[in-house]
Amino acid sequence: MLFIKCPYCGIRSQNEFAYGGDATVKRPELNKEISDKEWDDFVYNRKSPRGKHLEFWHHISGCRQWFKVHRDTATHEIFKTLKPHEEL
Amino acid sequence: MTQEFRLKDEGLIDRSKKISFKFNGKKYFGYEGDTLASALIANGVHLVGRSFKYHRPRGFYGAGVDDPYALVQLIRNNETIPNIKATEQELFEGLEAKSVNCWPNVNFDIGGINNFLRIFLPAGFYYKTFMWPKSFWYRIYEPFIRKAAGFGVVTHEHDKERYEHKYEYCDLLVTGSGPSGLASAYSAAKNGAKVILAEDKPRFGGSLLTSEVTIGNQTGKEWADKIVTELKEMPNVVVKNRAQVFGYYDHNMLVMSERISEHMPKTEKFMPKQKLWYIRAKEVVISSGSIERPIVFGNNDTPGILLSSAAKEYMKVYGVLVGKKPLIFTNNDSAYETAIEFKKNGINPIVLDSRKELNSDLITEAKNLGIDIKFEHVVVNANGYRKVKSADIAKISEDKTNLGKIENIACDCICVSGFWTPTIHLASQSGGKTKFNEDIDAFIPSQSKQNETTVGSANGIFNLNDTLKNSFEAGYELSKKITSKENKLSVPAVVEKKNSKHDKFWCVPLPKGKKYKRFLDFQNDVAVSDIELALREGYRSIEHVKRYTTLGMATDQGKTSNLNGLQLVSNIENKVVPEVGHTTFRPPYTPVSIGAIVGREVGKHSKPTRKSPMHSWHEKNNAVFVDAGLWLRPRYYKKGNETLFDASKREAENVRKNVGVCDVTTLGKIDVKGPDAAEFLNRVYTNAWLKLPVGKARYGVMLREDGIVMDDGTTTRVSENHYHMTTTTAQAANVLSHLEYYLQIVWPELNVNVVSTTEQWAGAAIAGPKSRDLLQKLFPETDCSNEGLPFMGFIETKLFGVYARIFRISFSGELAYEVNVESDNGNFMWEKIIELGEEFKIQPYGTEALSTLRIEMGHVAGSELDGRTTPFDSSLEGLLSKKKDFIGKRSLQKEAFISPDREKLVGVVPLDKKTSIPEGSYIVRDANAKLPNPKLGHVSASCWSVEYNNPFSLAIIKDGKNMIGQKLFALSPLKKKSIPVEIVSSHYVDPKGERVRS
């Protein structure tokens, strides 16, 4: 079980959190004409890297804030956690 | 029965407490402090089971967790527990155990024939033979193998035992209470660290219980006792025996199973059997010790052959002799301790040492005691079937390839020592790297990944002086990092015997012309010849060899077999062991009962139960409940002998005719507040929200980004910047997370907050033609007319002094209202509704009637919005705004989503107007078509239409609307039904929606 530092609450066990997917994906702006390919990249296409991955987690049984986790998918090492609009 | 093999006064057992127990139906006696194994050996019982593949007789090979043999079926408290290790099970009064894996019994075992047929059962035999022909597997092979193989029997009864879970945090977790564990725990605890010390055996001290050493001015055991006593008194230390740390997981989370009451008869009802500890440790000291290795020779699995350290432990801890004519076979000094111990107890052992004659403290002591030592000698083969009777021994050449003349000597046990293997399981599980240490022919931990330090013999350090020095140092350094204290203890002086170098020898060659079976893995019957065969057949990776031969795959996880297996593979492959590498160590280190993993989360405790504030009223009024997620909802209110069908029909009819009331507290409710709330809803829902006035509700549908319908519900504008959103019961939590995602991540510029208010409100839906009359009685001061409170209207008012909200919304298709009051007033509201509704013939209705009403109205719910349907599929396209963008809109342009082939919502009526259509039925054109019958779609929900008094279903079928009027079939292979049906509109009742507006 991972030990995750919520940027708002501090370090808690993984069972308080829900995984929320790739944090590098940006939703296309509303009302913008985009190609099927751009839309598919947003909705479906994901890399599945072995190694460093920036991802969203949701402190679902805590403060209910979404935040970013920079994690190694192979070793589970967590390098850093950030608020949603902080950059690495 | 006399305990013929019990020593007079040696050991740590309590001879004043005699304990009776039964093994295979026969009564025996032992003493308090015995294990089942030690008590059986004391009674001369060495045959306890049969091996897995060849059903060869099995005795005891170890004295603890390392034993690969002695699995028994335990009967405790009238419950039967499979695969208990006799070497770990403590004896208690009335204990009952049975052999496993033998049929019909342990002395005469049919499967033993496999032993004589073993030429036909080489490695991979099961893969090669029993897979072909395929049809034979189910009928012939599998039933036979099931009966003849397998270990214990799992009961089909519910496990009545209690298991508990505990979460704990500490600075330092120490896994094992041998000298290294005690020293590190003590040193860290004295430096202020919060320490947990775990020992899997009942007694603390590890090797100090059986070794002849002095620490300070005390014996090893005295020193261990003193340290443990002191640790137990320290407030910053938790000391646990019978506690096995079996798994090392991510981020220094370790899991430990503690045996709370397994070792005693059950007396207290609520006493847990086991406790599972989840421990998050800042640092871990792995002091798990080492396990003696076997030496491989002919028939080395015969009962009576065991590890030399186990023989010593049986004498020194349990006061039991494993035999009276012992043969000791070793390649190192430590077996001499066993020989000396025999000698001290009046038994004359013979020692066979594979090494050239040499001297060391121990060998000299043995010589001085007059022990018969044969250097450069080995055991070639053991004779005896159920128990070893004699050994063929021979002189061996210096290069260990040639055997001299074979001699037969009588013996009743053979104590084997092939040197020591560090127990690196936890270190390896932690993700750390291992390295091969040439000096000890074994792997030790090298580079750590997590905060873990391995000390003592687990790290390949086999002398006490260095062990204590390193462990005191480790405890100090690790605690200093955490506590920043510098209270360093001095290391006590040690007197121990110096060992000479061991012999790198692990397998006795076969004499010319002999084909003795030489076993590597004793539990899975993997012999040298099996590994040789696997390599001949081309298996190279050690992971593949393991799976093909099953080496190390049994419940003991190869604790005694791994290294010799690796040695063999490297010999054949002409490699060195580190090139071959070892297989992955995975948790658990020892078997863990499923009950312990599940803990208290069984039955009703497996999840929380949510009840509405009106729950007790429902109970009192004969509600039959149904699980709706975590909620308990009334399914129907039973009157007399009514069935579910009768009751739900009555309730639904009453709604259509008079008025009914339904508890809708479980609906998800979310407050959406802020100046940008309207804009936010406009993006979240598919329809337009910017112009909804205060005091009005609107039905909305939300999509996922992939265009699939996520949820639906009504949202009401309570005030300028305040909306009250409702979701379905099932999707409440998902919708909240979804909204938070968009507000926090995607559109943080929107000034909106959302919070769940589900538990704040009690809700009652009042539905039926007489609902307005009832409402007016409930709210006499409020204008409840069609003008005062129109369809989709909302007002805040008082219900006999209690704040209330009225929403004119309908799920049933009837004129209907939903009244919300604060949860605490829920029961008051409900009772008022029932009381004042009496004159209008009100009846409460449950989820079954609720379903009936919505199905015949063609309202979609969870069974249609099943995560596969788009708004087009579910007849919700009218709610798609063309003017604005919203979540998931772009997906709806995709070709597959607008394909005419998509399955769409329709209604289905059986032609005979009598036969109900099972939910899940397929809709097909031709009931008798060749299989697979092309499927047009499926029936999502069925009811008995109370409006028309015949069955009605909703279905999602290809080309939906164009199929209306067609005569098709509903097939339910499961219920063996084929029903001629007609496709109709999904809006079966009141298609124009006049009633809700009336």
Ligand SMILES: [Zn+2]
């Ligand atoms: Zn938090």
